[in-house]
Amino acid sequence: MEKRISRVTLTLERSPWDVNMYLLDDGDSLTLVDAGYRPEESLPLLRKALDDLGYGPERIDRILVTHHHHDHTSLIRHLTERRKIPVYIHPSGIPHVLRDERVFRMRLEFRRRLYRESGCGDAGEPHLEAFRAQWEASRELAPPEDCIVPIREGDRIPGLESVRILETPGHSFDSVVFYDPRERWLFAGDLLIRDISTNALVEPDDEGRRRPVWEIYRRSLRRAAELEAEVVYSGHGEPFSGHRELIEHRLKRMIEKSDRVADLLAGRPMSPYEVARAIYAKALQNEFHLVMSEVNGMLDFLEAAGKVSKRMENGVWIYAANR
Numbered sequence: 225m226e227k228r229i230s231r232v233t234l235t236l237e238r239s240p241w242d243v244n245m246y247l248l249d250d251g252d253s254l255t256l257v258d259a260g261y262r263p264e265e266s267l268p269l270l271r272k273a274l275d276d277l278g279y280g281p282e283r284i285d286r287i288l289v290t291h292h293h294h295d296h297t298s299l300i301r302h303l304t305e306r307r308k309i310p311v312y313i314h315p316s317g318i319p320h321v322l323r324d325e326r327v328f329r330m331r332l333e334f335r336r337r338l339y340r341e342s343g344c345g346d347a348g349e350p351h352l353e354a355f356r357a358q359w360e361a362s363r364e365l366a367p368p369e370d371c372i373v374p375i376r377e378g379d380r381i382p383g384l385e386s387v388r389i390l391e392t393p394g395h396s397f398d399s400v401v402f403y404d405p406r407e408r409w410l411f412a413g414d415l416l417i418r419d420i421s422t423n424a425l426v427e428p429d430d431e432g433r434r435r436p437v438w439e440i441y442r443r444s445l446r447r448a449a450e451l452e453a454e455v456v457y458s459g460h461g462e463p464f465s466g467h468r469e470l471i472e473h474r475l476k477r478m479i480e481k482s483d484r485v486a487d488l489l490a491g492r493p494m495s496p497y498e499v500a501r502a503i504y505a506k507a508l509q510n511e512f513h514l515v516m517s518e519v520n521g522m523l524d525f526l527e528a529a530g531k532v533s534k535r536m537e538n539g540v541w542i543y544a545a546n547r
Contacts, residue, residue: 227249227250229246230273230276231244231246231463232244232247232269233245234260234269241460242460242461243261243266243296243460244258244457244458245258245266245270246258246457247274247284249277252383253285253383254279254285255284255287255288255384256303257288257402258289258290258296259296259303259311260295260296261295263365266299267299284303284309286310286312286383286384287300288411289314290401290402290411290414290415291314291395291396291413292316292318292320292321292398294358294362295459296413296414300321301365301367301368308371311367313373313374313398314374314375314398314399315398317396318374320398321367321372322366322372323359323363323365331355331428332355332359334427334428334432335348335352335513338434339351339516340539341536342496342497342540342541343495343541344516345497347497347512348512351512351513375389377389377390386407388402388404388405389402390403390447392447393441393444394424394438394440394441394443394444395413395414395422395423395424395425395441396414396425397430399415403451405451405452408452408453408455410448410451410456410457410467412448412457412458412467413459415448415458416445416456416458416470416471416474417458417459417460417461418458418461418464420460420461422441423518423521424437424438424440424441425517425521436521436524436525437517437521438478438482438525439524439525442478445471446471446475449467449468451467478525481522482522482526484503485523486526487545489532489545490545490547493543493544495542496519499543500516500518500519503519504518504519526543527543530546531545531546532546533546
């Protein structure tokens with residue numbers, strides 16, 4: 225039997241952000257790539273897709289996770305409680321999926337310091353509380369620990385020996401892609417999406433450190449450009465071809481955006497929050513952490529390139545363009 229892929233999509237109000245799951249049927253087994261968002265909505269969609277394929281609701285043999293974010297992992301507990309199946313995920317994502325309290329506290333303190341040192345003042349507090357509330361609400365989604373199987377680059381997945389695992393950090397530190405060189409399929413998660421740019425999120429690594437995520441993400445994009453992929457199945461939006469051209473466009477846009485920030489700072493020194501308000505005022509209202517990650521990531525990138533420098537004033541980083 226030929227391999228076939230079915231896309232299962234949860235449609236959201238903002239269509240480019242529609243959330244995808246994929247069912248990979250290779251004739252011998254059925255694999256779910258990423259595990260949905262909003263269980264009360266995603267689970268009926270998945271069950272219908274399985275029924276349309278002629279399978280029962282318990283038929284899934286394994287789950288592959290591209291990264292730990294809740295819009296890719298929310299059905300894991302529901303599926304593993306009904307049938308003990310392996311869930312393959314990078315080790316850095318495991319504490320997040322299992323809702324490890326230590327990791328949550330580390331991330332909360334990291335964000336609090338990021339917002340404070342970015343000059344956000346009280347503006348960051350509601351978003352810290354929302355982050356805490358989201359964590360509390362997600363506790364019930366933690367799956368059984370014995371179903372989790374850590375995977376790294378170079379590992380092989382039993383039953384899917386033709387699939388390669390590549391570590392592609394940037395959007396998150398546990399991001400991986402699944403690539404089938406025979407079929408030339410690439411399950412890219414949020415590494416690359418056709419209609420929206422992926423954020424390189426400023427989050428703590430496993431040791432709680434801040435890393436240069438923009439450059440890390442750019443390296444991952446370049447690695448993906450080396451793959452002979454005919455179709456990219458992404459975490460959001462339609463599958464697409466022509467990934468190399470899209471990657472070149474995204475890399476170019478990152479330089480253009482960072483140069484815009486450098487030009488802004490040539491006018492006067494600013495805190496990251498002032499930069500965010502100057503460039504992303506509207507988006508800042510709805511996507512506060514994404515915007516603050518974007519701006520801080522750009523500033524780290526510009527600093528490493530020698531285009532800007534920073535100094536601490538009253539506990540806030542102030543950035544200025546180097547002349």
